[in-house]
Amino acid sequence: MDKVVGSAAEAVADVGAGASLAVGGFGLSGVPNVLIRALFERGIGGLKVVSNNCGAMGSGLAVLLAAGRIARVTGSYIGANKEFARQYLAGELEVEMIPQGTLAERLRAGGAGIPAFFTPAGVGTQVADGGLPWRYDGRGGVSVASPPKEVRVFDGVEYVMERGIRTDFALVRAARGDRHGNLVFAKSSRNFNPLAAMAGRVTIAEVEELVEPGAIDPDQVHLPGVFVRRVVALTPEQAADKGIENRTVSA
Template structure:
């Protein structure tokens, strides 16, 4: 007697239904799955410079990390050697004077920062107050949710955070001119009441490239982060058109338990 067995998957490499004779099912399924895993494996990029070579002027970069924890320092270093400039950078922090995103600021490669806490970077402060840098300050939780929403395909959401402040009312200085006057100010947010409580609307954030730091990744791009270094990295990866991951160790497919995968390989491009 013949039996039919079906193998399904969300990956395009699995979009086939296979029917086998009962006595051959297990062996054939193993061969099919093994072949398809091999086809989705990504070859590692050994040079940070090669990984960022197609980043051009004016792109929006989503950069993972919290302070100096979990930042893609080698990818940032490669961008310092790259000719591209005028980046719009989304990151919780802006590094410090001589490390992290502070290195890009020092070379004046960043046109606008969308950040939360930036108080430990003297060069950041100098550029902002002198009119050399545009800054969009965003509450930390709101920043995290704007990026998460972008990766989830949600265009906007309502939050009670910052209701009644400059974030809500608009007019917060984004850019000063050389005379210290506000040249670009923030726009007011739409407000709405739900269940007797006031909320403001925030738009999602997406980007052209995400620069991510992970602890381990397999050849299919499945990533594992180490403790608090995970922070903003997974949502940033999901919200970008192209995601570049810097990892400490690359392992074979299957070496990372599926239950331990923090960022599925479908979100990783290189």
């Protein structure tokens, strides 16, 4: 039951080239930076990433992206990541952009064993009708476009079918975790982390504070250890290393 491994490098040692990854985080919040860095140091590429965004300010998934290690991204937000936009428009990267709430539910559904579900989000748009550019050809044209999705009517309302997402691995970051893999996420880092963790067949969690089993009140557990395969305890320095995307001060 002790799921703690000795290092981040050991934790990601079996992540191979071309693997699919669900990665937690939103902007700079709750991003498993230590695991991502360990993956970068392995030198593997062709990764297929499912995450709300692809890193920012040279951190998180932006490290893998800048090195050309990511082949495909399923996400909701490009934001200010200029390298993400450049690779996408240049045809170097395949990108499936989907509504943020749909992404969250697709991850949750995959982790819950639900193969597909219907949602009104995207009906009447290219999300449902197809034709969204997944990959450009580098000359302004589209080489790969999204296919149309099934649309059905329930009680007079149209809904589009979305597939649940399962990935080979998941990388997440938690504020606290015990040796059995039970996790607690702090504040806004409880965003895509629990959902990403559920979607991974092998989920690896880096935790800022490692505690013994029983130290976390069961009512306070955000993600039960059944979803987690490996736990990496961060050093105090690693736990304290948190970026600020937009610093705001009052007059």
